[in-house]
Amino acid sequence: MRQEYAWRSLVLAGILGFVGVSIILQIIRIQNSPEAATFRRQTASQANITETYYPDRGEIYDRNGHLLAGNKTVYEVSVDLNNVKDKHAIALTVGVQLGLNPDTLYSQMMNPPDGVQTLVLADFVDSDKAAMLQQIKAETDKQAAAAGHASSLTGLGFRAHPQRSYPEGALASNVLGFVTREGRGYFGVEEKYNDLLAGNKVNVTVPTDPSKAVDIPRVPNGTTLILTINRDLQAATEQILDESLTKYGAQHGTIVVMDPRTGEILSLASSPRMDINQFWNYTSIFHNASEYDRAISMPYEPGSVIKVLTMAAALDSGTVVPSSTYLDTGALLIGGATIHNWDMQAWGIQDMVGCLQHSLNICMATLSEKMGAQNFYGYMNRFGIGHLTGVDLAGEAAGRLKVPGDGDWYPVDLATNAFGQGVSVTPIQLLMAASSVANNGRMVTPHILYAMLRDGRQYNVSAQYAGSPITANTAHTLSQMLATSLENEASGALVPGYRIAGKTGTAQIPTQFGYDSALTNASFIGWGPVDDPKFMIYVWLEKPTASIWGSDTAAPTFALVAQKTILMLNIPPDNIRNQVAKP
Amino acid sequence: MQNVNYTVDNFIHAYKQAPWRIQMQWIGAFLLGIFGLALVAALYLDITSQAGIQGRNIQDMTAQLVVIQHTNADLQNKLAETTSTYNMEQRALALGYQPIEPSQVEYIIVPGYAAPKPAILAVAPALKPAAPSEPPEYTQSLIEWLDQQLRMPPAISMIGIAQ
Numbered sequence: 095m096r097q098e099y100a101w102r103s104l105v106l107a108g109i110l111g112f113v114g115v116s117i118i119l120q121i122i123r124i125q126n127s128p129e130a131a132t133f134r135r136q137t138a139s140q141a142n143i144t145e146t147y148y149p150d151r152g153e154i155y156d157r158n159g160h161l162l163a164g165n166k167t168v169y170e171v172s173v174d175l176n177n178v179k180d181k182h183a184i185a186l187t188v189g190v191q192l193g194l195n196p197d198t199l200y201s202q203m204m205n206p207p208d209g210v211q212t213l214v215l216a217d218f219v220d221s222d223k224a225a226m227l228q229q230i231k232a233e234t235d236k237q238a239a240a241a242g243h244a245s246s247l248t249g250l251g252f253r254a255h256p257q258r259s260y261p262e263g264a265l266a267s268n269v270l271g272f273v274t275r276e277g278r279g280y281f282g283v284e285e286k287y288n289d290l291l292a293g294n295k296v297n298v299t300v301p302t303d304p305s306k307a308v309d310i311p312r313v314p315n316g317t318t319l320i321l322t323i324n325r326d327l328q329a330a331t332e333q334i335l336d337e338s339l340t341k342y343g344a345q346h347g348t349i350v351v352m353d354p355r356t357g358e359i360l361s362l363a364s365s366p367r368m369d370i371n372q373f374w375n376y377t378s379i380f381h382n383a384s385e386y387d388r389a390i391s392m393p394y395e396p397g398s399v400i401k402v403l404t405m406a407a408a409l410d411s412g413t414v415v416p417s418s419t420y421l422d423t424g425a426l427l428i429g430g431a432t433i434h435n436w437d438m439q440a441w442g443i444q445d446m447v448g449c450l451q452h453s454l455n456i457c458m459a460t461l462s463e464k465m466g467a468q469n470f471y472g473y474m475n476r477f478g479i480g481h482l483t484g485v486d487l488a489g490e491a492a493g494r495l496k497v498p499g500d501g502d503w504y505p506v507d508l509a510t511n512a513f514g515q516g517v518s519v520t521p522i523q524l525l526m527a528a529s530s531v532a533n534n535g536r537m538v539t540p541h542i543l544y545a546m547l548r549d550g551r552q553y554n555v556s557a558q559y560a561g562s563p564i565t566a567n568t569a570h571t572l573s574q575m576l577a578t579s580l581e582n583e584a585s586g587a588l589v590p591g592y593r594i595a596g597k598t599g600t601a602q603i604p605t606q607f608g609y610d611s612a613l614t615n616a617s618f619i620g621w622g623p624v625d626d627p628k629f630m631i632y633v634w635l636e637k638p639t640a641s642i643w644g645s646d647t648a649a650p651t652f653a654l655v656a657q658k659t660i661l662m663l664n665i666p667p668d669n670i671r672n673q674v675a676k677p
Numbered sequence: 678m679q680n681v682n683y684t685v686d687n688f689i690h691a692y693k694q695a696p697w698r699i700q701m702q703w704i705g706a707f708l709l710g711i712f713g714l715a716l717v718a719a720l721y722l723d724i725t726s727q728a729g730i731q732g733r734n735i736q737d738m739t740a741q742l743v744v745i746q747h748t749n750a751d752l753q754n755k756l757a758e759t760t761s762t763y764n765m766e767q768r769a770l771a772l773g774y775q776p777i778e779p780s781q782v783e784y785i786i787v788p789g790y791a792a793p794k795p796a797i798l799a800v801a802p803a804l805k806p807a808a809p810s811e812p813p814e815y816t817q818s819l820i821e822w823l824d825q826q827l828r829m830p831p832a833i834s835m836i837g838i839a840q
Binding site: 166329589660 | 750777779780782784
């Protein structure tokens with residue numbers, strides 16, 4: 095009996111052992127089968143995914159913390175071609191919701207590019223539209239799940255990513271520039287500081303196995319920039335520019351407001367402007383890149399505003415003093431060419447204040463002749479004429495100052511350059527040069543960056559000085575002369591309650607056939623208050639038709655901008671300031 | 678007396694040599710081994726599953742962080758649009774405000790008044806963790822964890838002793 099039980103046990107043990115060994119052998123076989131190798135390869139290939147983390151582009155603020163350029167979320171709408179169930183339904187839904195042609199979408203899905211598994215149907219879709227589409231998909235999926243079949247919108251996917259956004263629209267568009275969908279900055283701050291704003295992308299290999307979670311490296315966002323721009327002053331400046339262009343029938347114009355003590359650009363208006371949220375309109379608005387920001391990119395013959403520099407050079411070199419006189423005969427022959435005053439008249443005996451007040455070309459030509467070419471061009475060189483200012487905006491042009499030795503320089507240029515013809519400058523160049531007069535002889539480099547924010551720290555940009563082309567004494571003397579000349583002239587640039595120094599400019603425009611006397615560039619450069627300048631303003635109106643003269647067009651425009659600047663910078667009138675200074 | 682001792686010795690010997698007792702010893706050893714293996718397996722599964730759950734949580738939170746950052750950027754953008762120069766001007770005009778003219782401004786000398794300095798725009802520096810943010814529980818293997826536990830010094834009472 096015991097023997098029989100023993101046999102049964104042995105048989106049962108043998109069977110179980112056989113089953114066990116069979117299972118083990120099967121496991122070993124499967125582990126080493128070609129299919130297993132394929133699965134292992136697939137697992138290895140899907141074990142890690144390489145993800146690229148793009149930092150959000152740094153924001154741009156004005157000096158008071160108002161957002162000028164930020165980022166908003168947009169969506170990429172795509173379809174997983176390996177997982178799609180109903181291409182018709184997807185094409186129709188996406189087409190209707192996003193305003194695209196369903197037939198085109200369907201055709202794209204039916205004929206995808208080789209190797210593409212995820213087909214992008216639309217990109218940069220607004221969050222509102224994407225949310226609507228996501229809601230439709232969620233409802234469709236829910237209904238399909240309840241009915242027990244796959245959703246017709248299976249395969250439709252969304253990926254959020256940031257897009258540059260400019261909440262102020264066209265405001266300061268000439269300063270900011272814009273960012274294309276490829277993420278590259280063009281013009282202005284966006285181009286100049288593109289690398290800082292964009293930050294550095296980081297590639298990370300991330301295991302898909304959640305038990306192997308790795309630390310995602312912190313991807314620092316691009317550097318945030320704070321500009322010297324005052325948003326409200328910028329808006330006011332642009333409004334005044336637009337009104338002046340209309341009022342005086344000018345084709346284009348630019349106005350720059352700068353702090354002469356630091357070189358901080360407080361506002362920079364240029365025409366035309368565009369809503370930089372729709373940067374693709376650039377080519378229909380601008381004909382070439384130099385039109386984008388005329389203040390820095392478009393050199394022109396400035397005319398009499400350059401007389402500030404000529405007089406500064408003459409005073410500083412000791413060629414003349416304010417009381418020096420000369421006899422204005424109305425014509426001066428230099429280098430085979432005859433120089434005339436703007437009104438073709440003779441002004442008789444004039445001192446240097448009268449010279450500035452009446453903007454006499456012959457006076458300036460006489461001064462440059464007396465100084466000599468080497469001395470005159472030496473000063474112009476130290477004022478930075480013909481050189482880049484180094485302003486931190488993309489696309490600055492250097493202008494042109496011909497000097498003796500250049501193939502196209504003639505002796506008459508010494509005379510014409512002294513009153514702003516035959517020399518091309520940008521408004522920002524003249525602002526920088528004249529800042530030496532407003533700033534005790536020290537010339538400041540104009541700049542637009544107030545501070546940078548990175549890793550929670552603020553790095554302020556300090557003022558940079560570009561030398562002292564003239565002495566402080568010369569600067570004070572010339573400022574007083576310019577203020578007096580404006581007051582004597584009862585200029586339209588005067589601002590009640592504030593003493594202003596400045597100079598008008600009216601320059602004929604050179605053409606292929608010589609200068610066109612009917613078309614001019616009207617300019618004005620000025621600063622105030624004279625005893626403690628807190629702002630400098632440059633106005634350039636291109637081809638005004640209401641009047642060709644800067645005194646009739648640019649000077650009143652200057653006064654309007656100066657009044658707004660005074661209000662917004664909270665600068666008390668001279669008499670109040672003097673009371674505070676002398677308690 | 679001698680016979681009694683002999684009988685007891687025989688009984689003890691018989692008990693030690695009893696077949697069922699040897700079987701019980703084998704079964705006990707086997708079950709002990711099984712229990713040990715099951716304990717290790719359970720521990721391993723527990724730690725692995727916890728690591729997996731936490732890893733998934735990290736992935737979810739990372740995704741949430743991105744969404745929150747995007748939402749923040751969107752809100753900031755909307756706020757900037759709402760308070761843009763144009764909108765603020767329109768709202769001010771709708772409320773009956775007018776642009777001020779220079780002649781309307783009255784300046785008053787206030788002794789001792791100092792104009793406010795420009796605000797520091799930067800936010801407070803973000804706190805940086807002193808230690809790696811990824812705890813060892815997410816990276817070490819079971820053997821490493823056991824090794825760490827075995828090497829860990831015994832807990833010491835932190836109660837001070839007064840003299």
